[in-house]
Amino acid sequence: MPVFVEDPALFSKERLKSELMAHNVDLPPPESKKHAYVELYLKHVRTNTTDFSSDEEEDHLGGSAEKEEKAKMVDLGLLTDDQLKAKLLQYGVKAGPIVASTRALYEKKLKRLMDSSAQASQHRVNGTRDAGLYSDNEEEDGREEDEDKESSESEQLRSDTIARTETSKTASRGKIQHKSSDATQNESLSQSGSPYRSFSITQMVEEIETRFSPQSKQTEIERRSGSRSKQTVDSRVLRDFMRLDKDTMTGRSLCLTSPSSHQKLTVTEPVTDVLSEMFPDTARTPTGIYATKRRPIKGAAGRPVQFKYPEMPLLSPTSLERQEIQQRLVPLWVQIVVFLLVVCMLYLIYASMEEPLSNTFTDLLEDLQEAALIFTSED
Protein backbone atom coordinates (compact mmCIF):
# COMPACT_ATOMS: atom_id res chain seq x y z
CA MET A 1 0.00 0.00 0.00
CA PRO A 2 1.72 3.22 -1.11
CA VAL A 3 2.04 5.77 1.60
CA PHE A 4 2.09 9.37 0.45
CA VAL A 5 2.24 10.99 3.82
CA GLU A 6 5.67 11.02 5.40
CA ASP A 7 4.54 11.19 8.95
CA PRO A 8 5.10 7.86 10.68
CA ALA A 9 3.07 9.08 13.62
CA LEU A 10 0.10 8.71 11.36
CA PHE A 11 0.88 5.05 10.75
CA SER A 12 -1.03 2.55 12.74
CA LYS A 13 0.78 0.57 15.39
CA GLU A 14 0.36 -2.58 13.34
CA ARG A 15 1.91 -0.94 10.32
CA LEU A 16 4.85 0.31 12.35
CA LYS A 17 5.35 -3.16 13.78
CA SER A 18 5.33 -4.75 10.38
CA GLU A 19 7.75 -2.14 9.03
CA LEU A 20 10.13 -2.73 11.88
CA MET A 21 10.00 -6.49 11.39
CA ALA A 22 10.60 -6.05 7.70
CA HIS A 23 13.76 -4.15 8.49
CA ASN A 24 14.89 -6.68 11.09
CA VAL A 25 14.62 -4.26 13.94
CA ASP A 26 13.99 -5.50 17.44
CA LEU A 27 10.46 -4.73 18.50
CA PRO A 28 9.88 -2.89 21.72
CA PRO A 29 7.85 -4.70 24.40
CA PRO A 30 4.27 -5.08 23.25
CA GLU A 31 2.88 -2.93 26.04
CA SER A 32 4.92 0.07 24.98
CA LYS A 33 3.20 3.07 23.51
CA LYS A 34 2.95 3.79 19.83
CA HIS A 35 5.51 6.54 20.02
CA ALA A 36 8.22 4.01 20.97
CA TYR A 37 7.47 2.26 17.70
CA VAL A 38 7.54 5.58 15.91
CA GLU A 39 10.95 6.39 17.31
CA LEU A 40 12.38 3.04 16.37
CA TYR A 41 10.85 3.33 12.97
CA LEU A 42 12.38 6.71 12.42
CA LYS A 43 15.73 5.63 13.69
CA HIS A 44 16.10 2.54 11.59
CA VAL A 45 13.76 2.68 8.70
CA ARG A 46 14.40 6.22 7.67
CA THR A 47 18.10 5.77 7.42
CA ASN A 48 17.77 2.82 5.09
CA THR A 49 14.79 3.93 3.07
CA THR A 50 14.76 3.71 -0.70
CA ASP A 51 11.05 3.92 -1.24
CA PHE A 52 10.64 7.63 -1.66
CA SER A 53 12.08 8.75 -4.91
CA SER A 54 11.94 12.50 -4.77
CA ASP A 55 13.35 12.83 -1.29
CA GLU A 56 15.61 9.85 -1.51
CA GLU A 57 18.95 11.59 -1.64
CA GLU A 58 18.19 14.08 1.06
CA ASP A 59 16.70 11.58 3.44
CA HIS A 60 19.34 8.98 2.80
CA LEU A 61 22.24 11.31 3.10
CA GLY A 62 20.66 13.37 5.81
CA GLY A 63 19.84 10.20 7.72
CA SER A 64 23.28 8.69 7.51
CA ALA A 65 24.97 11.97 8.21
CA GLU A 66 22.61 12.49 11.08
CA LYS A 67 23.56 9.08 12.45
CA GLU A 68 27.22 9.95 12.26
CA GLU A 69 26.64 13.32 13.79
CA LYS A 70 24.64 11.60 16.51
CA ALA A 71 27.55 9.24 17.06
CA LYS A 72 29.91 12.16 17.40
CA MET A 73 27.60 13.90 19.86
CA VAL A 74 27.26 10.74 21.88
CA ASP A 75 31.03 10.28 21.81
CA LEU A 76 31.69 13.77 23.11
CA GLY A 77 29.21 13.22 25.86
CA LEU A 78 30.80 9.89 26.75
CA LEU A 79 34.32 11.20 26.95
CA THR A 80 35.75 11.56 30.37
CA ASP A 81 37.28 14.85 31.36
CA ASP A 82 40.79 13.64 30.65
CA GLN A 83 39.86 12.25 27.28
CA LEU A 84 38.16 15.47 26.32
CA LYS A 85 41.26 17.35 27.35
CA ALA A 86 43.45 15.02 25.33
CA LYS A 87 41.30 15.44 22.27
CA LEU A 88 41.46 19.19 22.59
CA LEU A 89 45.21 18.95 22.88
CA GLN A 90 45.28 17.10 19.58
CA TYR A 91 43.89 20.21 17.98
CA GLY A 92 46.45 22.36 19.72
CA VAL A 93 44.07 23.73 22.31
CA LYS A 94 45.45 23.76 25.81
CA ALA A 95 42.31 23.36 27.88
CA GLY A 96 41.98 24.46 31.46
CA PRO A 97 40.28 22.47 34.22
CA ILE A 98 37.27 20.66 32.91
CA VAL A 99 34.65 21.17 35.58
CA ALA A 100 30.93 21.30 35.54
CA SER A 101 30.75 24.85 34.33
CA THR A 102 33.44 24.51 31.69
CA ARG A 103 32.73 21.08 30.31
CA ALA A 104 29.98 22.15 27.97
CA LEU A 105 32.12 24.91 26.55
CA TYR A 106 34.98 22.57 25.86
CA GLU A 107 32.71 19.99 24.29
CA LYS A 108 31.34 22.64 21.98
CA LYS A 109 34.81 23.79 21.12
CA LEU A 110 35.94 20.27 20.33
CA LYS A 111 32.92 19.69 18.18
CA ARG A 112 33.63 22.87 16.28
CA LEU A 113 37.22 21.86 15.78
CA MET A 114 36.23 18.44 14.56
CA ASP A 115 33.69 19.90 12.20
CA SER A 116 35.93 22.53 10.77
CA SER A 117 38.91 20.30 10.25
CA ALA A 118 37.16 17.35 8.67
CA GLN A 119 34.18 18.86 6.98
CA ALA A 120 35.22 22.18 5.52
CA SER A 121 33.96 21.18 2.14
CA GLN A 122 30.86 19.67 3.69
CA HIS A 123 29.90 23.11 4.95
CA ARG A 124 29.95 24.57 1.50
CA VAL A 125 28.09 21.72 -0.07
CA ASN A 126 25.43 21.58 2.57
CA GLY A 127 24.98 25.28 2.42
CA THR A 128 24.14 25.31 -1.24
CA ARG A 129 22.00 22.23 -0.95
CA ASP A 130 19.85 23.54 1.81
CA ALA A 131 19.54 26.91 0.26
CA GLY A 132 18.49 25.63 -3.10
CA LEU A 133 16.62 22.45 -2.39
CA TYR A 134 17.52 21.55 -5.95
CA SER A 135 19.83 18.58 -5.98
CA ASP A 136 22.64 18.54 -8.47
CA ASN A 137 24.62 15.52 -9.49
CA GLU A 138 27.91 17.22 -8.68
CA GLU A 139 26.76 18.18 -5.24
CA GLU A 140 25.57 14.68 -4.67
CA ASP A 141 28.96 13.16 -5.47
CA GLY A 142 30.75 15.69 -3.34
CA ARG A 143 28.44 14.94 -0.49
CA GLU A 144 28.95 11.22 -0.75
CA GLU A 145 32.71 11.60 -0.77
CA ASP A 146 32.65 13.79 2.29
CA GLU A 147 30.42 11.37 4.06
CA ASP A 148 32.84 8.55 3.44
CA LYS A 149 35.47 10.63 5.18
CA GLU A 150 33.00 11.40 7.91
CA SER A 151 32.08 7.77 8.37
CA SER A 152 35.71 6.68 8.70
CA GLU A 153 36.29 9.39 11.26
CA SER A 154 33.23 8.50 13.26
CA GLU A 155 34.21 4.84 13.14
CA GLN A 156 37.51 5.77 14.70
CA LEU A 157 35.70 7.72 17.36
CA ARG A 158 33.32 4.86 17.95
CA SER A 159 36.15 2.40 18.48
CA ASP A 160 37.76 4.84 20.88
CA THR A 161 34.63 5.26 22.84
CA ILE A 162 33.64 1.62 23.13
CA ALA A 163 35.45 1.42 26.43
CA ARG A 164 33.64 4.40 27.97
CA THR A 165 31.95 3.88 31.29
CA GLU A 166 28.26 4.33 31.82
CA THR A 167 28.72 6.57 34.81
CA SER A 168 30.56 9.26 32.93
CA LYS A 169 27.89 9.26 30.25
CA THR A 170 25.08 9.56 32.73
CA ALA A 171 26.98 12.15 34.70
CA SER A 172 27.58 14.30 31.68
CA ARG A 173 24.03 13.79 30.50
CA GLY A 174 22.76 14.72 33.93
CA LYS A 175 24.89 17.83 33.95
CA ILE A 176 23.75 18.76 30.51
CA GLN A 177 20.12 18.21 31.34
CA HIS A 178 20.47 20.21 34.52
CA LYS A 179 21.97 23.03 32.58
CA SER A 180 19.40 22.98 29.86
CA SER A 181 16.67 23.14 32.42
CA ASP A 182 18.28 26.20 33.93
CA ALA A 183 18.66 28.33 30.90
CA THR A 184 16.13 28.57 28.20
CA GLN A 185 18.63 30.15 25.91
CA ASN A 186 21.21 27.48 26.52
CA GLU A 187 20.29 25.05 23.82
CA SER A 188 23.86 25.15 22.71
CA LEU A 189 24.48 22.96 25.75
CA SER A 190 21.59 20.69 25.04
CA GLN A 191 22.86 20.49 21.48
CA SER A 192 25.85 18.59 22.71
CA GLY A 193 23.70 16.08 24.51
CA SER A 194 20.83 15.61 22.13
CA PRO A 195 21.15 12.58 19.92
CA TYR A 196 18.65 13.64 17.28
CA ARG A 197 20.32 16.49 15.45
CA SER A 198 19.89 17.51 11.89
CA PHE A 199 23.51 18.17 11.27
CA SER A 200 23.22 20.18 8.11
CA ILE A 201 21.06 22.88 9.57
CA THR A 202 22.96 23.30 12.77
CA GLN A 203 26.21 23.36 10.86
CA MET A 204 24.74 25.96 8.60
CA VAL A 205 23.63 27.93 11.58
CA GLU A 206 27.13 27.84 12.95
CA GLU A 207 28.53 28.80 9.63
CA ILE A 208 26.19 31.71 9.43
CA GLU A 209 26.95 32.61 13.01
CA THR A 210 30.63 32.73 12.34
CA ARG A 211 30.30 34.64 9.11
CA PHE A 212 27.58 37.11 9.80
CA SER A 213 27.68 37.87 13.47
CA PRO A 214 24.51 39.83 14.12
CA GLN A 215 24.91 42.68 16.53
CA SER A 216 21.38 42.84 17.82
CA LYS A 217 20.08 40.46 20.42
CA GLN A 218 16.87 40.04 18.51
CA THR A 219 18.42 38.20 15.61
CA GLU A 220 20.33 36.09 18.12
CA ILE A 221 17.17 35.12 19.87
CA GLU A 222 15.50 34.46 16.54
CA ARG A 223 18.35 32.25 15.51
CA ARG A 224 18.43 30.50 18.83
CA SER A 225 14.74 29.79 18.78
CA GLY A 226 15.10 28.54 15.24
CA SER A 227 17.99 26.24 16.10
CA ARG A 228 16.31 25.07 19.30
CA SER A 229 13.19 24.04 17.49
CA LYS A 230 15.34 22.33 14.91
CA GLN A 231 16.94 20.00 17.37
CA THR A 232 13.85 18.99 19.24
CA VAL A 233 12.07 17.85 16.11
CA ASP A 234 13.45 14.85 14.35
CA SER A 235 14.36 14.42 10.75
CA ARG A 236 10.86 13.81 9.50
CA VAL A 237 10.32 17.56 9.56
CA LEU A 238 13.71 18.19 7.98
CA ARG A 239 12.22 19.69 4.90
CA ASP A 240 10.04 22.10 6.80
CA PHE A 241 13.05 23.44 8.58
CA MET A 242 14.98 23.67 5.42
CA ARG A 243 12.26 25.86 4.12
CA LEU A 244 12.28 27.89 7.31
CA ASP A 245 16.01 28.17 7.03
CA LYS A 246 15.72 29.44 3.52
CA ASP A 247 13.43 32.15 4.80
CA THR A 248 15.65 33.09 7.65
CA MET A 249 18.64 33.02 5.39
CA THR A 250 17.06 35.48 3.06
CA GLY A 251 15.93 37.52 6.02
CA ARG A 252 19.36 37.49 7.45
CA SER A 253 21.02 38.46 4.26
CA LEU A 254 19.12 41.71 4.43
CA CYS A 255 20.56 42.61 7.78
CA LEU A 256 23.96 41.37 6.83
CA THR A 257 26.82 43.19 8.42
CA SER A 258 30.37 43.12 7.32
CA PRO A 259 32.38 40.39 9.03
CA SER A 260 33.72 41.89 12.18
CA SER A 261 36.56 40.94 14.39
CA HIS A 262 34.06 38.69 16.15
CA GLN A 263 34.61 36.30 13.29
CA LYS A 264 38.20 35.90 14.29
CA LEU A 265 37.21 34.98 17.80
CA THR A 266 34.46 32.47 17.07
CA VAL A 267 36.01 30.61 14.14
CA THR A 268 38.33 28.13 15.73
CA GLU A 269 40.84 27.22 13.07
CA PRO A 270 44.20 25.71 13.82
CA VAL A 271 46.41 28.57 14.89
CA THR A 272 49.01 29.36 12.29
CA ASP A 273 49.78 32.90 13.32
CA VAL A 274 53.14 32.91 15.06
CA LEU A 275 52.46 36.08 16.98
CA SER A 276 49.30 34.71 18.49
CA GLU A 277 51.18 31.56 19.44
CA MET A 278 53.84 33.60 21.15
CA PHE A 279 51.37 35.78 22.96
CA PRO A 280 48.25 33.72 23.35
CA ASP A 281 46.76 35.83 26.08
CA THR A 282 46.64 39.17 24.32
CA ALA A 283 43.31 40.25 22.98
CA ARG A 284 43.09 40.49 19.25
CA THR A 285 42.35 44.02 18.10
CA PRO A 286 40.99 44.89 14.69
CA THR A 287 43.86 47.27 13.96
CA GLY A 288 46.55 44.90 15.16
CA ILE A 289 47.76 47.45 17.67
CA TYR A 290 48.33 46.02 21.11
CA ALA A 291 48.15 48.28 24.09
CA THR A 292 50.39 47.83 27.08
CA LYS A 293 49.00 47.00 30.45
CA ARG A 294 48.00 49.96 32.50
CA ARG A 295 48.81 50.08 36.18
CA PRO A 296 46.56 52.11 38.39
CA ILE A 297 48.17 55.40 39.26
CA LYS A 298 47.95 55.96 42.98
CA GLY A 299 47.24 59.51 43.91
CA ALA A 300 46.17 60.48 40.42
CA ALA A 301 43.03 62.45 39.60
CA GLY A 302 40.08 61.11 41.48
CA ARG A 303 42.15 58.58 43.34
CA PRO A 304 43.80 60.37 46.24
CA VAL A 305 45.81 57.87 48.14
CA GLN A 306 44.25 58.51 51.55
CA PHE A 307 40.77 57.64 50.38
CA LYS A 308 41.63 54.65 48.27
CA TYR A 309 43.98 52.98 50.67
CA PRO A 310 42.79 54.03 54.11
CA GLU A 311 44.50 51.14 55.91
CA MET A 312 47.97 51.98 54.70
CA PRO A 313 50.15 54.47 56.64
CA LEU A 314 50.42 57.87 55.05
CA LEU A 315 54.19 58.10 55.17
CA SER A 316 56.43 56.58 52.57
CA PRO A 317 58.66 53.64 53.49
CA THR A 318 61.82 55.77 53.73
CA SER A 319 60.37 58.03 56.35
CA LEU A 320 59.25 54.96 58.24
CA GLU A 321 62.80 53.69 58.22
CA ARG A 322 64.08 57.00 59.54
CA GLN A 323 61.65 56.78 62.38
CA GLU A 324 62.86 53.32 63.20
CA ILE A 325 66.47 54.50 63.25
CA GLN A 326 65.55 57.35 65.56
CA GLN A 327 63.92 54.85 67.85
CA ARG A 328 67.12 52.83 67.90
CA LEU A 329 69.21 55.89 68.88
CA VAL A 330 67.57 56.14 72.25
CA PRO A 331 68.69 52.79 73.60
CA LEU A 332 72.15 53.52 72.20
CA TRP A 333 72.80 55.90 75.06
CA VAL A 334 71.70 53.21 77.44
CA GLN A 335 74.18 50.87 75.85
CA ILE A 336 77.05 53.35 76.38
CA VAL A 337 76.16 53.83 80.04
CA VAL A 338 76.10 50.13 80.60
CA PHE A 339 79.46 49.84 78.94
CA LEU A 340 80.98 52.42 81.24
CA LEU A 341 79.56 50.70 84.27
CA VAL A 342 81.12 47.46 83.22
CA VAL A 343 84.45 49.14 82.72
CA CYS A 344 84.34 50.60 86.23
CA MET A 345 83.49 47.28 87.73
CA LEU A 346 86.39 45.60 85.98
CA TYR A 347 88.76 48.24 87.23
CA LEU A 348 87.59 47.86 90.77
CA ILE A 349 88.02 44.13 90.56
CA TYR A 350 91.50 44.61 89.26
CA ALA A 351 92.32 47.10 91.97
CA SER A 352 91.07 44.87 94.76
CA MET A 353 93.23 41.98 93.77
CA GLU A 354 95.68 40.99 96.57
CA GLU A 355 98.48 39.86 94.43
CA PRO A 356 99.19 42.39 91.85
CA LEU A 357 99.75 41.02 88.43
CA SER A 358 103.37 40.93 87.54
CA ASN A 359 104.54 42.15 84.29
CA THR A 360 107.51 44.17 83.10
CA PHE A 361 105.78 47.47 83.80
CA THR A 362 104.99 46.56 87.35
CA ASP A 363 108.52 45.39 87.81
CA LEU A 364 109.75 48.72 86.56
CA LEU A 365 107.39 50.52 88.89
CA GLU A 366 108.55 48.43 91.80
CA ASP A 367 112.12 49.20 90.95
CA LEU A 368 111.36 52.86 90.79
CA GLN A 369 109.59 52.68 94.11
CA GLU A 370 112.52 50.86 95.67
CA ALA A 371 114.88 53.44 94.27
CA ALA A 372 112.73 56.20 95.67
CA LEU A 373 112.66 54.52 99.07
CA ILE A 374 116.39 54.17 99.04
CA PHE A 375 116.72 57.86 98.25
CA THR A 376 114.47 58.90 101.03
CA SER A 377 116.09 56.52 103.48
CA GLU A 378 119.54 57.83 102.62
CA ASP A 379 118.61 61.38 103.42
Add this chain to the structure above:
Amino acid sequence: MSSTSQKHKDFVAEPMGEKTVMALAGIGEVLGKRLEEKGFDKAYVVLGQFLVLRKDEELFREWLKDTCGANTKQQGDCYSCLREWCDSFL
Protein backbone atom coordinates in the same frame (compact mmCIF):
# COMPACT_ATOMS: atom_id res chain seq x y z
CA MET B 1 44.70 52.41 23.49
CA SER B 2 40.92 51.76 23.33
CA SER B 3 38.81 53.99 25.45
CA THR B 4 37.43 52.56 28.65
CA SER B 5 34.28 53.57 30.43
CA GLN B 6 34.09 55.13 33.85
CA LYS B 7 32.69 51.86 35.18
CA HIS B 8 35.72 50.05 33.88
CA LYS B 9 38.10 52.52 35.47
CA ASP B 10 36.32 52.36 38.79
CA PHE B 11 36.40 48.59 38.85
CA VAL B 12 40.03 48.29 37.88
CA ALA B 13 41.26 50.90 40.34
CA GLU B 14 40.81 48.86 43.49
CA PRO B 15 40.33 45.30 44.78
CA MET B 16 36.82 44.17 44.01
CA GLY B 17 36.01 42.97 47.52
CA GLU B 18 32.31 42.26 47.83
CA LYS B 19 31.14 44.23 44.81
CA THR B 20 28.12 42.88 42.97
CA VAL B 21 28.21 41.69 39.39
CA MET B 22 26.61 44.93 38.29
CA ALA B 23 29.89 46.64 39.09
CA LEU B 24 31.55 44.79 36.22
CA ALA B 25 31.95 46.76 33.04
CA GLY B 26 29.47 45.62 30.41
CA ILE B 27 27.11 44.11 32.97
CA GLY B 28 24.07 46.21 33.65
CA GLU B 29 20.86 45.57 35.51
CA VAL B 30 19.36 43.03 33.16
CA LEU B 31 22.48 40.96 32.65
CA GLY B 32 23.37 41.27 36.30
CA LYS B 33 20.02 39.91 37.30
CA ARG B 34 20.44 36.95 34.97
CA LEU B 35 23.86 36.18 36.35
CA GLU B 36 22.56 36.38 39.87
CA GLU B 37 19.85 33.92 39.04
CA LYS B 38 22.50 31.51 37.85
CA GLY B 39 24.31 31.86 41.13
CA PHE B 40 26.91 34.41 40.10
CA ASP B 41 25.84 36.98 42.61
CA LYS B 42 29.18 38.61 43.30
CA ALA B 43 31.87 39.89 41.00
CA TYR B 44 34.40 37.50 42.48
CA VAL B 45 32.30 34.52 41.40
CA VAL B 46 32.47 35.71 37.80
CA LEU B 47 36.16 36.22 38.37
CA GLY B 48 36.33 32.61 39.47
CA GLN B 49 34.77 31.46 36.23
CA PHE B 50 37.10 33.70 34.28
CA LEU B 51 40.12 32.16 35.99
CA VAL B 52 38.87 28.59 35.61
CA LEU B 53 38.67 29.26 31.89
CA ARG B 54 42.32 30.27 32.16
CA LYS B 55 41.52 33.82 31.21
CA ASP B 56 40.81 32.65 27.67
CA GLU B 57 38.96 35.36 25.80
CA GLU B 58 37.01 33.19 23.44
CA LEU B 59 35.82 30.74 26.06
CA PHE B 60 34.91 33.47 28.51
CA ARG B 61 32.99 35.40 25.89
CA GLU B 62 31.12 32.29 24.92
CA TRP B 63 30.36 31.45 28.52
CA LEU B 64 29.09 34.95 29.10
CA LYS B 65 26.91 34.79 26.05
CA ASP B 66 25.48 31.43 27.08
CA THR B 67 24.92 32.39 30.67
CA CYS B 68 23.37 35.82 30.46
CA GLY B 69 22.99 36.59 26.78
CA ALA B 70 25.56 39.35 26.60
CA ASN B 71 26.20 40.81 23.18
CA THR B 72 29.60 41.22 21.65
CA LYS B 73 30.31 44.62 23.08
CA GLN B 74 29.25 43.63 26.58
CA GLN B 75 31.31 40.49 26.38
CA GLY B 76 34.33 42.49 25.34
CA ASP B 77 33.89 45.07 28.06
CA CYS B 78 33.52 42.48 30.78
CA TYR B 79 36.46 40.48 29.53
CA SER B 80 38.83 43.43 29.33
CA CYS B 81 37.66 44.70 32.70
CA LEU B 82 38.40 41.41 34.41
CA ARG B 83 41.66 40.92 32.59
CA GLU B 84 42.94 44.30 33.56
CA TRP B 85 41.87 43.77 37.14
CA CYS B 86 43.82 40.53 37.17
CA ASP B 87 46.88 42.26 35.74
CA SER B 88 46.85 44.73 38.58
CA PHE B 89 45.81 42.67 41.56
CA LEU B 90 46.18 39.01 40.90
